Amino acid sequence: MIQKVKVDLGERSYNILVGENLLSGNDISGLKNIVKDRKCHIISDDNVAPLYLNSVKILLKPAGAITSESILPAGEQNKTLESIAGFYSDMVKAGLDRKSLIVALGGGVPGDMAGFAAATYMRGIKFIQIPTSLLAMVDSSVGGKTGVDLPEGKNLIGAFLQPEMVIIDTTMLKTLPERELRCGLAEIVKYGVIIDDKLFSRLEKNIDKLNSMDLNFYASIIAECCKVKARIVSQDEKESGIRAVLNYGHTFGHAVETVSDYNVGHGEGVSIGMCMAADMAVSLKLMEPEAAQRQEDLLLALKLPTRISGYDPEKIIAAMSRDKKSENGTPVFIVPRRIGMVSIEKNIRREDIIQAIRGRCD
Ligand SMILES: NC(=O)c1ccc[n+]([C@@H]2O[C@H](COP(=O)([O-])OP(=O)(O)OC[C@H]3O[C@@H](n4cnc5c(N)ncnc54)[C@H](O)[C@@H]3O)[C@@H](O)[C@H]2O)c1
Numbered sequence: 001m002i003q004k005v006k007v008d009l010g011e012r013s014y015n016i017l018v019g020e021n022l023l024s025g026n027d028i029s030g031l032k033n034i035v036k037d038r039k040c041h042i043i044s045d046d047n048v049a050p051l052y053l054n055s056v057k058i059l060l061k062p063a064g065a066i067t068s069e070s071i072l073p074a075g076e077q078n079k080t081l082e083s084i085a086g087f088y089s090d091m092v093k094a095g096l097d098r099k100s101l102i103v104a105l106g107g108g109v110p111g112d113m114a115g116f117a118a119a120t121y122m123r124g125i126k127f128i129q130i131p132t133s134l135l136a137m138v139d140s141s142v143g144g145k146t147g148v149d150l151p152e153g154k155n156l157i158g159a160f161l162q163p164e165m166v167i168i169d170t171t172m173l174k175t176l177p178e179r180e181l182r183c184g185l186a187e188i189v190k191y192g193v194i195i196d197d198k199l200f201s202r203l204e205k206n207i208d209k210l211n212s213m214d215l216n217f218y219a220s221i222i223a224e225c226c227k228v229k230a231r232i233v234s235q236d237e238k239e240s241g242i243r244a245v246l247n248y249g250h251t252f253g254h255a256v257e258t259v260s261d262y263n264v265g266h267g268e269g270v271s272i273g274m275c276m277a278a279d280m281a282v283s284l285k286l287m288e289p290e291a292a293q294r295q296e297d298l299l300l301a302l303k304l305p306t307r308i309s310g311y312d313p314e315k316i317i318a319a320m321s322r323d324k325k326s327e328n329g330t331p332v333f334i335v336p337r338r339i340g341m342v343s344i345e346k347n348i349r350r351e352d353i354i355q356a357i358r359g360r361c362d
């Protein structure tokens with residue numbers, strides 16, 4: 001069964017299709033209308049391309065696409081303007097014009113870059129997302145944020161561009177390394193805590209299905225998460241308000257990732273960061289300790305880290321003040337109030353932040 005989630009953004013609205021085996025076989029409704037005999041440039045990485053590039057070409061062909069591709073070495077270190085420059089020249093060589101289409105095939109790294117290339121090539125062309133990592137399926141492929149990193153920091157250059165369609169084939173999760181899968185699960189737990197207590201309870205009750213890769217269950221959870229993100233993005237496309245709740249766990253998490261020199265993965269950082277934020281909420285009497293414990297128990301059941309060892313808490317605090325999400329040097333915190341609700345807080349005292357960080361550092 002294919003589930004369809006609509007992201008409602010007026011003229012920029014689009015559908016997210018979620019299901020098993022979407023790439024092989026099924027005639028994806030609406031795809032032909034988007035592709036319409038255009039030149040399609042597929043952007044992917046060298047882990048994903050050998051596995052799925054051919055299937056994507058086969059999918060696009062009946063819609064009349066003439067395909068070309070840029071394949072970059074996998075990894076965040078290649079999410080640079082230099083890689084984008086390489087894509088532009090591949091696209092010029094392949095004869096892409098303003099009517100052409102970019103297809104993002106991969107995790108968040110190729111996804112963010114393909115989107116940025118689409119936002120800027122010839123002042124902007126259309127693109128489709130085919131996310132292949134769990135994180136990309138529930139988060140980065142939906143919402144229209146695109147971009148690249150600078151040596152000075154992650155995601156400092158970017159543009160907003162909504163895709164024409166997002167195609168999520170959960171079968172692709174079978175080849176995703178387990179650690180990457182767990183990182184995606186951290187973002188799924190995040191959606192439950194920020195806005196959806198029913199989703200959170202469903203996760204608690206179905207740990208076995210999550211840990212045993214029940215793809216049918218994944219399809220339904222991914223669709224739920226896309227609905228949550230779609231709802232938030234429809235209310236606040238350019239992050240002037242409510243969209244900030246998606247950063248729950250990320251202010252602490254980014255700092256942890258940075259200080260570990262990225263040995264701690266993004267989702268792992270988010271998992272630890274959500275625990276720090278919850279500890280802070282409990283000590284400020286903004287959340288009951290039982291709710292914080294439920295969050296920690298779920299993260300542990302999904303084999304995610306909730307503490308870090310071997311790093312100086314002071315360095316984490318320093319890294320946090322450099323985060324681009326801080327306003328005038330004071331970090332903005334998304335603070336959990338109960339499972340399914342958070343608030344945005346700007347005036348948290350430094351002592352309380354330090355205490356929350358220290359409490360999770362061994
Ligand atoms: N645009 C947004 O709103 C948004 C939101 C969250 C994160 N992001 C960005 O997303 C990026 C992280 O995304 P990610 O974790 O997907 O990173 P990624 O693209 O580097 O993928 C992680 C790893 O998994 C591999 N992989 C992906 N799918 C696979 C599959 N099906 N089979 C085998 N291997 C596979 C990749 O090759 C890579 O090695 C970061 O750059 C982050 O800034 C963007």
Ligand SMILES: [Zn+2]
Nearest residue numbers: 187250266270
């Ligand atoms: Zn994240």
